[in-house]
Amino acid sequence: MTTTSEMAQVSQPAASTVPPKATSRAIRSxxxxxxxxxxxxxxxxxxxAFFITxxxxxxxxxxxxxYAGYGDWKFIGLSNYVNIFKDPxxxxxxxxxxxxxLTTTVVVNIVALAIALGLNAKIKWRTGIRxxxxxxxxxxxxxxxxxxxxxxxxxxxxxxxxxxxTPLATSILANENLAWLAIVLVTxxxxxxxxxxxxxxGLQSVPAEVYEAADLDGAGSFRQFLSxxxxxxxxxxxINVILGFKGFLGTYEIIVxxxxxxxGMATQSVAMRIFSGFTGGDYSYQMANAVIYFLITLxxxxxxxxxxxxxxxxx
Amino acid sequence: MTASTLSSPGNRTNPLRxxxxxxxxxxxxxxxxxxxxxxxxxxxxxxxxxxxxLYFTVAMALKSPDQIGTGTGLAWPNPxxxxxxxxxxxxxxxxxxxxxxxxxxxxxxxxxxxxSSLVAYAIARNWNRRFFRGSFVYLLSAMFIPFxxxxxxxxxxxxxxxxxxxxxxxxxHVLGGISFNTLLYIAFVRSIPVELEESARLDGATTxxxxxxxxxxLLAPMNATVGIFAFLGSWNDFLLPQMxxxxxxxxxxxxxxxxxxxxxxxxxxxxxxxxxxxMAPTLVVYILAQRWVLSGVMRGAVK
Numbered sequence: 001m002t003t004t005s006e007m008a009q010v011s012q013p014a015a016s017t018v019p020p021k022a023t024s025r026a027i028r029s030x031x032x033x034x035x036x037x038x039x040x041x042x043x044x045x046x047x048x049a050f051f052i053t054x055x056x057x058x059x060x061x062x063x064x065x066x067y068a069g070y071g072d073w074k075f076i077g078l079s080n081y082v083n084i085f086k087d088p089x090x091x092x093x094x095x096x097x098x099x100x101x102l103t104t105t106v107v108v109n110i111v112a113l114a115i116a117l118g119l120n121a122k123i124k125w126r127t128g129i130r131x132x133x134x135x136x137x138x139x140x141x142x143x144x145x146x147x148x149x150x151x152x153x154x155x156x157x158x159x160x161x162x163x164x165x166t167p168l169a170t171s172i173l174a175n176e177n178l179a180w181l182a183i184v185l186v187t188x189x190x191x192x193x194x195x196x197x198x199x200x201x202g203l204q205s206v207p208a209e210v211y212e213a214a215d216l217d218g219a220g221s222f223r224q225f226l227s228x229x230x231x232x233x234x235x236x237x238x239i240n241v242i243l244g245f246k247g248f249l250g251t252y253e254i255i256v257x258x259x260x261x262x263x264g265m266a267t268q269s270v271a272m273r274i275f276s277g278f279t280g281g282d283y284s285y286q287m288a289n290a291v292i293y294f295l296i297t298l299x300x301x302x303x304x305x306x307x308x309x310x311x312x313x314x315x
Numbered sequence: 316m317t318a319s320t321l322s323s324p325g326n327r328t329n330p331l332r333x334x335x336x337x338x339x340x341x342x343x344x345x346x347x348x349x350x351x352x353x354x355x356x357x358x359x360x361x362x363x364x365x366x367x368x369l370y371f372t373v374a375m376a377l378k379s380p381d382q383i384g385t386g387t388g389l390a391w392p393n394p395x396x397x398x399x400x401x402x403x404x405x406x407x408x409x410x411x412x413x414x415x416x417x418x419x420x421x422x423x424x425x426x427x428x429x430x431s432s433l434v435a436y437a438i439a440r441n442w443n444r445r446f447f448r449g450s451f452v453y454l455l456s457a458m459f460i461p462f463x464x465x466x467x468x469x470x471x472x473x474x475x476x477x478x479x480x481x482x483x484x485x486x487x488h489v490l491g492g493i494s495f496n497t498l499l500y501i502a503f504v505r506s507i508p509v510e511l512e513e514s515a516r517l518d519g520a521t522t523x524x525x526x527x528x529x530x531x532x533l534l535a536p537m538n539a540t541v542g543i544f545a546f547l548g549s550w551n552d553f554l555l556p557q558m559x560x561x562x563x564x565x566x567x568x569x570x571x572x573x574x575x576x577x578x579x580x581x582x583x584x585x586x587x588x589x590x591x592x593x594m595a596p597t598l599v600v601y602i603l604a605q606r607w608v609l610s611g612v613m614r615g616a617v618k
Contacts, residue, residue: 033441036522040437041450044430044493051490052457055468062468115361123355131605132362135369137612138597140551140569143590146576147372150583155371155387189364197609198616250461253553271463278467278558290464297461 059287069283080288089265090273090289097270100180101248104187109240111188112195117225119196120203137193145257148186149173152258176266179259183267186254191247195240202236203229242304249297372594375587376400383583399588407571407589408564413596416550416567419481419488423549424542426489427496431541434493435500436530440509451501458494462554470558479561487559488549496541499615503537504530539611550597568593 063080067073084090119130136144153171160168172178206229214224230237252271255261261268270293277286371389376399378392403409434454441447473483511533512525520528531538556567572593575586601608 033444034522037437037441037447040433040526041447044434045450045453047486048454048457048490048493051469051472051487052460052465055465055472056460058468058472059465118354118358118361121354122349122351123358124350124352125355125359127606129355129358129362130609131602132365134605134609135365135598135601138547138551138601138608139594140553140572140597142551142553142569143572143593144368146572146586146590147368150375150388150587151368151371155389158387189368197612201613201616246461250463252463256553271461274463275466275558278470283467287467290467294461294464298459301459 060291062284063287063291065284067284068281069278073284080285081292083285084289084292089268092265093268093270093273096180096267097249097251100184100251100269101245104184104191104248104251105241105245107184107188108191108195108244109237112192112240113199113237115192115196116199116203117229119200133196134193136190139190141190141253142257144190145186145254148182148189149258152182173259174263176263179263179267183251183255183258186258187248187251190254191244195244198236198240199233202233206232238308242301242308246297246301372587372591375583376591378584378587380582380584396584399584400592403585403589403592406585407574407592409589409592411564412566412568412571415481415565416569419484419552419556419567420546420549422482422485423488423492424545426485427492427541427545428538430489431493431496432500432531432534432538433526435497436504436526438497439501439504451497454494454497462491466554466558473559474561479559481556481560481565481567484552484555484559484567487555488545488552491555492545492548496545499541500534500537503534507533536611536614539607540615543608543611544615547597 062073064075064077065073066076066080115133119126119133123129152173157169157171160166172182210228210232211224214228219227250271251269252275255267255269255272259267261272270289274286274290274293277283277289280286374391375383375388377395377397378388378399379396382392382396434450438447438451469487470479473479473487476483478486507530511529515525515529551569552567553569557570557573560566560570572586572590575581575583575589
């Protein structure tokens with residue numbers, strides 16, 4: 001140790017041209033990382049890889065086999081994938097899932113924006129009203145759907161009968177063409193508060209001066225909303241659309257609580273079909289379905305990210 | 316300020332801004348806060364969409380099967396049938412289900428707080444190192460994997476490891492939320508000046524001590540946000556417990572509610588009493604701590 005430090009001292013004067021050993025050593029020691037940081041990250045990463053990444057890879061592997069979930073299996077190449085494209089039940093579940101997710105995204109955002117505007121306005125009992133509007137956020141989606149299940153299948157028909165609205169006199173959950181609307185409704189009930197919170201954050205980020213200027217220019221409140229508020233909270237709208245659409249694609253609990261995928265298979269989502277592979281004996285087939293589902297959601301995410309970036313440039 | 320509580324800094328300017336939404340009172344200043352009664356009435360009516368289903372649940376839970384009959388279920392029962400709760404308590408084995416749910420929730424919240432904050436701290440403070448940047452990208456990329464994609468192999472894997480119990484659910488709740496939670500934390504850790512740590516390090520504190528004594532307490536607002544999300548997600552989760560927990564006796568509250576589905580003659584008064592008991596814990600916590608909960612969730616939204 002002493003020799004090196006002496007050498008360092010000796011070489012110090014000549015440091016102007018050649019970087020001396022001591023300085024490089026000092027840099028290195030400053031650059032040296034406390035191993036504690038690795039202990040903070042590595043165990044979690046290892047568990048994450050084991051419980052999240054590994055199953056994904058295993059799933060891709062089994063999608064190339066004829067594994068039924070038990071017993072023997074052998075490689076069958078891409079025939080699971082080929083069969084999925086010929087399967088009307090799978091196609092039907094994709095159509096239902098996308099129509100449902102699109103509709104729900106649109107309705108949730110309209111409802112949430114309306115609630116956020118209302119809560120941000122000069123209303124009386126704001127705290128109380130806000131408390132009420134956010135209640136659905138803390139409740140179990142499954143239990144909520146059980147409650148709505150009774151409302152749709154018992155209460156609504158009795159009321160419809162009493163007031164002579166015959167189309168609603170039978171349970172809409174048993175109607176192949178209307179059941180999905182019930183699922184949209186309950187999903188909106190459950191998901192609107194989360195989106196409302198994001199919109200509230202957006203509305204509160206708009207500086208008051210903007211509106212004062214618009215007031216001076218004589219813009220009406222609707223005009224202000226369209227020309228000022230909406231463009232200024234566009235980023236929050238994008239977040240809501242992206243988060244919402246991705247979540248609604250994976251809808252499961254509310255369907256379980258309302259229709260169980262029925263009537264027939266009219267309201268069976270992609271997620272439900274995939275889960276059925278667990279008990280249905282078509283494990284590898286549904287894994288292929290899951291891989292396709294993953295690729296589709298990935299494609300959507302990429303498109304959405306592109307749109308965000310382009311918007312970022314244009315703004 | 317009583318009215319505007321969501322804790323964002325921009326909130327203080329609210330009274331000035333609010334007037335513009337109504338368009339009625341253009342020139343009123345901060346003190347001229349004029350209530351828009353039409354909008355208030357509209358919001359009250361709209362809030363019935365939330366309150367009616369809740370009222371309905373309570374009313375149904377208090378009815379006897381005869382009182383339910385073939386009516387709408389909307390009438391308030393007279394007399395009220397409090398025995399439903401006792402019957403539902405027994406039918407669902409409520410104490411065990413409650414304890415199982417509480418176990419999953421408590422440890423998921425603690426695990427999420429500990430793991431995500433540690434990972435976020437290490438990554439944020441070593442951002443110039445490839446390993447930590449790579450870890451961040453790796454964790455984030457997992458957010459693109461939808462849950463249905465991994466669930467089937469995952470269930471098989473956890474069953475093989477003997478994790479087909481509430482403990483296994485805790486593991487997956489923590490790991491499943493780690494991407495999002497780390498994202499929330501990292502932005503927050505970056506806002507904490509490094510100088511705060513350096514003085515402690517000069518006094519001989521190790522990295523662990525710095526994290527425990529300085530960083531973690533400073534993360535308190537984000538801890539609240541992550542804790543709330545983890546609590547709600549865990550308490551209300553249906554998918555993972557339903558698929559993972561092999562022993563029906565250890566099932567969580569939401570899954571136990573399946574008991575009342577599919578039976579030939581559902582006893583609805585029993586079912587609704589049970590639904591209400593499953594909803595009550597989060598509902599009560601939310602109403603007692605609503606200001607705190609909403610500001611926490613709001614912080615997550617702004618990120």
